[in-house]
Amino acid sequence: MISFVSLDRQQSRGLTQENLSAGVREHLLFNLLEFELAKVAPEPTLVRPRAQEMAAAVVKPDKDLSRVDGNDLVNLYHVVSDTQQIYRQEPVQPANPAHHPFDPAMIPTAIGRFFEWVQSPSFEEMHAVEQMTLSQIRLCEIQPFPEHSHLTVSFFCLFFLLRRGYLMPLYRVEELEDFNRALEQAFLLSTEDLVRFNARACERSYQYALKNR
Numbered sequence: 001m002i003s004f005v006s007l008d009r010q011q012s013r014g015l016t017q018e019n020l021s022a023g024v025r026e027h028l029l030f031n032l033l034e035f036e037l038a039k040v041a042p043e044p045t046l047v048r049p050r051a052q053e054m055a056a057a058v059v060k061p062d063k064d065l066s067r068v069d070g071n072d073l074v075n076l077y078h079v080v081s082d083t084q085q086i087y088r089q090e091p092v093q094p095a096n097p098a099h100h101p102f103d104p105a106m107i108p109t110a111i112g113r114f115f116e117w118v119q120s121p122s123f124e125e126m127h128a129v130e131q132m133t134l135s136q137i138r139l140c141e142i143q144p145f146p147e148h149s150h151l152t153v154s155f156f157c158l159f160f161l162l163r164r165g166y167l168m169p170l171y172r173v174e175e176l177e178d179f180n181r182a183l184e185q186a187f188l189l190s191t192e193d194l195v196r197f198n199a200r201a202c203e204r205s206y207q208y209a210l211k212n213r
Contacts, residue, residue: 002195004127007166010206015213016165017059024209028168029055035171036154047148050080054155059168068159070115077145077152087111088146095150096180098187101143110142128164129202132157133195137186161202169201170208 017025033051040047057079074086087107094101102110114135117123123131139153158168171179175197182193 002192002199004129004199007129007199007203007206010203010210011166013206013210015167015206015209017162017167020167020209021213024212027208027212028170028205029059031170031172032168034173035176036151038173038176039150039154047080047151051151051155054079054151058155058158059162066163068118068163070111072159073111073139073144073152073156076156077148080148080151081145083146085146087144088149090146092143092149095140095143096184096187098184099141099143100187102141107142107144111144114138114142128161128166129199130195131160133186133191133198135160136198137183137191137194140183141187166202167205167209169198170205171201 020028033048033055037048037051054076057076077086087104089104091104092101118131118135126134136153136157139157140150143149145152161168179194179197182197185191186194
C-alpha cells in the first residue's frame with residue numbers, strides 16, 4: 001500500500017497554488033509544460049502556446065472544482081484544438097504495446113461512465129494523487145480525441161489535485177521514460193508505479209516551494 005503521509009504533512013503547512021510566490025508558480029508551470037510537451041516529439045509549432053493556454057485554464061484561481069464533469073474535459077480540449085469534432089471517429093495507434101485504444105463508437109459511453117465514477121462516493125474516498133493517476137490511466141486508455149488526447153488528459157487530471165488543495169506536480173523531463181514505463185504497466189492493471197511517480201512529483205513541488213518561498 002502506498003503511503004501519502006509525507007506528502008500530506010507537507011500540504012498541511014499551508015502552501016496552495018494561490019498563495020505561491022510568482023517565481024515559484026512560474027517555475028512549476030514551466031516545468032509542467034516542458035514535461036508534457038516532451039511527450040509530443042517533435043513538438044508541433046502551434047502546440048506550445050495552446051498548451052500554455054491550457055495550463056492557465058487549469059490553474060486559474062476562480063475555477064470551481066467542486067464538481068468536474070465532461071464539459072470541463074471537452075472545453076480543455078478545445079483550447080488546444082480548433083476542430084468542431086469532439087470525440088475521434090477513427091482508430092488510433094496504441095501508445096505502447098499494452099494499450100488498446102477504445103473503438104470510436106464506444107467513446108461517448110466510456111466517457112459518460114468515467115464521469116459517473118468520478119462523481120461516486122468510492123472515487124471521493126481516494127487520495128487526490130490516486131484520483132489523478134487512475135483518471136489519467138482511464139482517459140489515456142480511452143484516448144477520446146482525434147488529436148492531443150494525452151496533452152488534454154494530463155492537464156485535465158490536475159483538477160483532482162488542485163481541488164483538494166495540492167500543488168501541481170513538479171516533473172522532470174529526464175524522467176519521461178519512467179513515466180512511459182509506468183503507464184504501460186498501468187495498462188496491464190499494475191498502477192502502483194504510476195501512483196508513486198505522481199506522488200514523488202507532488203512532493204518535489206512542495207520541496208521546491210518551501211525552499212524558495
